[in-house]
Structure formats: structure tokens, C-alpha cells
Amino acid sequence: MGMGTAMAEAVADAAGVYRLMTWLTASFPVGAFSYSHGLEWGVEDGTIRTVDALVAWVDDLLALGSGWNDAVLAAAAWRASAAGDWTGLAEVAELAAALTPTAERRLESLSQGRAFAAAIASAWPCEAVDRLKAIGGDLAYPVAVGAVAAGHGLSLPATLLGYLHGFVGNLVSAALRLVPLGQTDGQRALARLEPRVLATAARAALSTLDDLGGAAWVADIASMNHETQYTRLFRS
């Protein structure tokens, strides 16, 4: 491989980083800041009062809950989209929507999925986002991200890392507002979660849909009970 090719690939990688950082940052218009994924109830019932408890909660979701399942679904969507397998993509989309375990987690995932596809179609068009629109029906957020990232030629490991970084960043940010914790506590939490995020992204990059599965029952119950919470900042 000549220097020219290596340089061209490095530039392409950098372009990929630019896109992922743009799409998966808190300012991308999907309304991520309005969802706590049930964490608000975990704070309300006293489970999450410290940085340690916050890190444990998010770490569990990555190892045994929705963080892992989202990464597996994003990977499956990425693969179907990269292969131009639009029937396969439709199946992943149907499964991902059916797997949302509560009304609010469903709202959180489907609203963001829809908003993500709309913003991409407007500012970052690609065939994959047109295909998602043609498939119609419920579009879960990880499926939208995985399909679009492949449509833009972004690598699967980078896509999963970007998705999980957004997932973790949003939960930590919600916790800073709710517990409350200081900005430095938030950074400590993110630093401590880095190994799990990297490991989960790497594991999910090699996964198939048969690897779906977790057991974060109490996190699901927290989301169910959040629906009954009297005073709340978040929609989930």
C-alpha cells in the first residue's frame, strides 16, 4: 500500500469520526436530554445516590441490559445496511421495536430513531436513510444509527463505540441533574465506565442476533414505575 492510499484512508477515517461525533453528540436534534431510561426512578427510590451507584447502574446496563442489546441491534442493522439487505434490515427494525420493554422506553427509542432518521435525511442524505423511510413502521434508535452509519461507510467498531458513548453520556448527564452530582463526579463516572464501553463495543462488533439478551429486570421495573412518578424532569 502506497503512502497516498494510507493517507486517503486516514482522511476517510477522520471524516467518519467527524460524522459520528456530530450525530451522536447531545446537540444532535433527537431530544436525548429528555430521556433518563428509568434512571430518574432509580434516583427517586434511593438506589442511585452516589457516583459508585451510578457507575454500577450504567455498567450493568452495558453488561446485562439495554446497552448490550442496543449494541447488538445496531451491529445487525449496520451489517444488513452495509450488505444492501433491506429485508434483513426491516426484520432487525421490527425486532428492535418489539424488544422495548415498557411504554416509556419504547417512546425513548422510537422517538429518537424517528428524529435521527429525519435529521439525517435533511442534512446527511444517503440511500440507507431512504430505505429506512421506505421500510416504515417503528424505528428504534440503535437500528437507525447502525443503518445510517453503514450507509455512510463508517466502520462497525467506531459506530458501536459512538453509540455506546452517547448512551453512557446521556445517562451520566441525567444523573448529574437528578442526584445531584458535580461535573467532576460526572467525569469520574465516564472515566470509570470507559473500559466497559470499549469492551461492549468490541464484543458487539462480533455479535449476531442470537447474542441478544440480558436480565436487567429491575431497570425495566424502574422504567415502568417512572410512569407513575409524580414530579419528574424526564420523559422516561
Place this chain on the structure above:
Amino acid sequence: MPDAASHLAVLPPASRLQRLEGRVVLGVKADADGVTRLDRLYQSGSARLRLPKGPGLEGVLINTGGGLTGGDLMETEVVVAAGARATVTTQAAEKVYRASAGEALVLNRLAVAGRLDWLPQETILFDGARLCRRLEVEMAPDATLLAVEATVFGRTARGERVTHGLFRDDWRIRRGGRLVYADAVRLEGDIDAQLACATVAGGGRAVASCLYMAADAEARVEAARDLLCAGGVKAGASAWNGLLALRLVAPDGQTLLRALAPLIEFLRGMPVPRVWRC
């Protein structure tokens, strides 16, 4: 000091050198008077179905092998035609023994045009058990389903902990051909350590998932929550698109079943199956 009988109970019966297989197919339909009648019954291997006399059609599944271990396969298929109503339960709690090789497979396929209450008694995983369970449901758009699966990790009364094993529980529910609900539970390795995690079971060792799909599913969420509140377990309920999903986490099987029974009675408008009350 465990006595000889309780020690033996840990092991699958000696006669169980052969891998166990069983299959039941039950079909029910409504007669001209709207009464639910048996339409078809097929049973093979170590699976049997009893249909005790009583109000309503209630099928009781029996595993004549007395439990499951790695390599075993149990299949149940239930077809409920339009206008018919049936309940299917199990004779006893299903015990899943330590697996020396492979996984126990439990495949349940339900096709519902009328109403089905799928109410097997709890499954108890012994330490070292490996179980893959799958629930596949095809529903007509206006059909009604109540499905409950309760799982207890270890014989909690004697302090048993599941420190190694596998538990997978996959639900795929289609209504009018569309996948509307799915669940993918997977715990592997030191299950007890994972149950201790705050987002998993917070140290609980018994869990139940419950799904009620009916025209009035969303209207019943508040009353279901009130019943759960009274149950002394960690639990929640949520409803959307004509389905009501519930999860319960309890310290042990007995506490779980005590909380579950009134909920089941509420959602089916009749008592729990008679075998549950033994």
C-alpha cells in the same frame, strides 16, 4: 447435614441416562353452543396432558421424566380456535437439574384466535442447570392471551445458589402476523452474582414475566399496579398498543407466587388453576 434423600434429589433419577424428549399438541375449538371442546390431542415421549373435569377447559402438562437436564427437549403446541377459551398449566414446578452436557430445550408454540391463559407453574433452576426456553405466539388481531413464566434460581428454601449455569428465555409474540412483543433474557455463568446487581434483581432469586394482550389491556394497568404494590415484591407494569407487560422480582419463589396469584386472578377473572393451589 443433608440426609440421603435430599442428596439424591440433587441428581437426575438414575433411569435418566437416556435423553428425554416429549411433545404435546393440544387443539381446542368452540362447538355450536360456544362451549370449548377438545379438537386434537397428541402426546409423545415423556410429555402428557391431563384434562381434568371442571368448569372451563384446563390442560395440565405433565413431565413424566420428573425434571429436565442438559440435552432434554420438551415441546408444547397449543391451538385455540376463534370463540374458544382454554387454560394450560403444569402439574408441578419444572425442575431443571445440573447439566453434564448441553442445554435443556423447552419450546412452546401457541396459536390463539380465541383466548388462552398460558400459566405453567414456576421453573426451578438447580445449580449448574442450563435451560433455553422459547415462547412463540401467533395471535389473531382480536385474540386474548395471558402468559406468565416464573423462574426461581436455586432451591431458595435450602439456601442453594446458582453459581454456574445458563438461563435463556426468548419470547416472540406476533399479532396479525406482526411482531409486537419480544423479550430476550440471558444469564450465564455465575448467575447468583449477576442477580445481586442492582439493575438485575438486587439480590432477588425469583422473577416472573407476565404479558396480557387483550382489548382491555391498557385499561387495566392502574389496577394491576395496585395489586403489585400490595405484593411486597419489586414489580412494575406498563401498557401500550393493546398489551400489558409486567415484571416481578422477589427474594424467593414463595414470595413471588404469593404476589403473582392475585394478579393472575385479576387478569383472567377467575381463580388460578387448581394445581397452583396444592
